[in-house]
Amino acid sequence: MNAADVRAMSDDQLKEELLKLKKEQFNLRFQRASGQLENTARIRKLRRTIARIETARTERSAQESKGS
Template identity: 75%
Template sequence: MKASDVKTMTQDELTDELAKLKKEQFNLRFQRATGQLENTARVRKVRRDIARIKTISRLKAGEAKA
């Protein structure tokens, strides 16, 4: 997911996407613990996407207050 894609999303869409990524991160963590994880790079990508969404969400919330 690119930052430009995230910036075009509404606050509700960001919240939904964040919930989806958190669920995926949870599942990936279990797959890694049980040895079933095949694509280890996906863990890093999901973590970065979560951080990206949180950052853009906070920026948008700050703009809404101002």
């Protein structure tokens, strides 16, 4: 998921996607700790996608506060 995809989502969609990604991140941490994780690059991609969503949410809240 790239930044353009994230910006195209609504606030509710972003919140829902963030929750889903954080659950997946939690599961990947357990897999890594137990030695069952095969695709270690997935953790890095997941962290970056979460950061993109958080950044988009911060930008939107900054625009809303600036506009009011």
